Amino acid sequence: MGSRRRFLIQSFLGAIATGFGFKYGFGSVTYSDPNYPQKSEVTSPVIISTWSHGLAANQAAWNVVSSGGSALDAVERGVNVSEADPEVSSVGYGGLPDASGNVTLDACIMGPDGNAGAVAFLKHIMHPVSVARKVMENTPHLMLAGDGALKFALDQGFKKVNLLTPEARKAFKAWKRSGARYAPMANWENHDTIGLLAIDQKGDLAGACTTSGMAFKHPGRVGDSPIIGAGLFVDNKIGGATATGEGEVVMKTLGSFLIVELMRNGMHPQEACEAAIYRLTETTHVHKNMQIGYIAVNKNGEHGAFSLRPGFQYAVFENGQNELLDTAFLMDWE
Numbered sequence: 001m002g003s004r005r006r007f008l009i010q011s012f013l014g015a016i017a018t019g020f021g022f023k024y025g026f027g028s029v030t031y032s033d034p035n036y037p038q039k040s041e042v043t044s045p046v047i048i049s050t051w052s053h054g055l056a057a058n059q060a061a062w063n064v065v066s067s068g069g070s071a072l073d074a075v076e077r078g079v080n081v082s083e084a085d086p087e088v089s090s091v092g093y094g095g096l097p098d099a100s101g102n103v104t105l106d107a108c109i110m111g112p113d114g115n116a117g118a119v120a121f122l123k124h125i126m127h128p129v130s131v132a133r134k135v136m137e138n139t140p141h142l143m144l145a146g147d148g149a150l151k152f153a154l155d156q157g158f159k160k161v162n163l164l165t166p167e168a169r170k171a172f173k174a175w176k177r178s179g180a181r182y183a184p185m186a187n188w189e190n191h192d193t194i195g196l197l198a199i200d201q202k203g204d205l206a207g208a209c210t211t212s213g214m215a216f217k218h219p220g221r222v223g224d225s226p227i228i229g230a231g232l233f234v235d236n237k238i239g240g241a242t243a244t245g246e247g248e249v250v251m252k253t254l255g256s257f258l259i260v261e262l263m264r265n266g267m268h269p270q271e272a273c274e275a276a277i278y279r280l281t282e283t284t285h286v287h288k289n290m291q292i293g294y295i296a297v298n299k300n301g302e303h304g305a306f307s308l309r310p311g312f313q314y315a316v317f318e319n320g321q322n323e324l325l326d327t328a329f330l331m332d333w334e
């Protein structure tokens, strides 16, 4: 990229950061080429997803697209892996419960045709993203919540399961003993919401996002993950974005929609993720436990990620290789 452009971007970001008095680290930020978009088409599939458990999810998604399957099938199949994994304490089975000890799930899915489905505050179902897909395909609605979502899932043939694992129950009891005060813990053991974006062999894009939400949240709380435009957004002409972290902030700034719109206006996915993180600091009090991470991919298969704080990683499967990348961040933990 031209040095003048790099200078302008860095001055702009630096000015914002200095203005807010941030201790910021640009780490390994890579900026876009000024001649974006550079490639005219994607020649092979690309899968990206949040956190280290994204590696296993990417593999499942890759298996779908590499054998000619659709991006929509790939994103569902991919995040199903995290949903069923008891070790992943922020997604599906094994997720940490709310303040009354119930595991409640939020999820959404969005396809290349602009269609989307979502579920919120869903209990007892191992694969909320698959219910979200049924909402998209089998109802005139976009989102179902709570008991209605559960009834719909059971009607569609999903089985009722106990989502609270012994480990999650233990963590809940320890939280109760410690005074039972809610505090957002977005980086808890580095196991967080999975958002996954896929481009298939035809160059079509889809995305999915699924979570058990913030640990020990107020019963009934719904986060950003099932909200189209907040936790996930896909525009098959432009690209897709997905979020992890404190959902209240992502919802207030419609982060994923914002990133896709910024890409529409010519930003590289990396720049767009950075701009969305800066944007939220303009209107939000950034408390000491706050973490937000975004990942994005454009129609050309270029991708990027950025987080508010250190520690966020994203998994990228491209050119037959699946790897975990550290992201640059705006400010250190206080």
Ligand code: SD4
Residues within 6 Å of the ligand: 090, 186, 187, 192, 193, 211, 212, 213, 214, 222, 223, 224, 225, 243, 244, 245, 246, 247, 248
């Ligand atoms: C939520 N965004 O419910 C989710 C939680 C999460 O990293 O991503 N944690 O707010």
